[in-house]
Amino acid sequence: MDFGKEGSLSIEPLDKILASVPNAGFGDLIPILQKIQAAYGYLPPSVLMAASSRTGITASRIYGVATFYEQFHLEPHGRHTIKCCRGTACHVRGGRNIIRAISRTLGVEESETTEDMRFTFETVACLGTCFLAPVMMVNNDYYGHMTSNKVKDILERYS
Numbered sequence: 001m002d003f004g005k006e007g008s009l010s011i012e013p014l015d016k017i018l019a020s021v022p023n024a025g026f027g028d029l030i031p032i033l034q035k036i037q038a039a040y041g042y043l044p045p046s047v048l049m050a051a052s053s054r055t056g057i058t059a060s061r062i063y064g065v066a067t068f069y070e071q072f073h074l075e076p077h078g079r080h081t082i083k084c085c086r087g088t089a090c091h092v093r094g095g096r097n098i099i100r101a102i103s104r105t106l107g108v109e110e111s112e113t114t115e116d117m118r119f120t121f122e123t124v125a126c127l128g129t130c131f132l133a134p135v136m137m138v139n140n141d142y143y144g145h146m147t148s149n150k151v152k153d154i155l156e157r158y159s
C-alpha cells in the first residue's frame with residue numbers, strides 16, 4: 001500500500017481513540033471509524049492500517065466498512081459539502097446546468113475537493129425533495145428551484 005503523504009501523520013489521535021475502546025473488535029468498528037474521521041478529517045490509509053494492526057481487525061474488513069457507508073471519506077474532504085441532485089425530476093428541470101455551474105464556479109469536477117479545502121462537490125441520485133427541483137444542498141441547507149445564476153451567490157455564503 002502506498003502511504004503517500006499520510007505516512008507522516010501522527011498516530012497519537014488513533015491511540016487515544018483505541019484506548020477509549022478496550023478490546024476493540026469488529027462490532028466497535030463504525031464508532032471507531034467515526035472518531036478517526038472526526039480526529040483526522042477523513043480516514044487516512046496509514047491510520048486505517050495502524051488501526052488494523054492494533055486491533056487485529058483485518059484491513060479488508062476495515063476497508064469493507066469504510067467504503068460501504070457514505071458517511072466515510074477515504075480522501076481529504078472539504079469544510080463544506082455540496083450535493084447536487086442528478087435525479088430525473090431535477091434533470092428535466094435543468095439540473096445538469098446547475099452541476100455545470102458549480103463545476104465552473106469552483107474549478108472542480110464531481111467528486112473533487114477544491115484546493116483550498118473549502119468545498120467537496122458531489123452529485124447524488126435524489127435528495128428526496130423532488131418538489132423543489134432542481135435542488136442542491138450545501139451541508140444541511142437545501143436550495144430549491146435552482147438556477148445557474150444563483151450558484152455563485154449561494155456558495156459565497158460558505159467560507
Ligand code: FES
Nearest residue numbers: 085087090126127
Ligand atoms: S430527483 Fe432531484 S431531489 Fe429527487
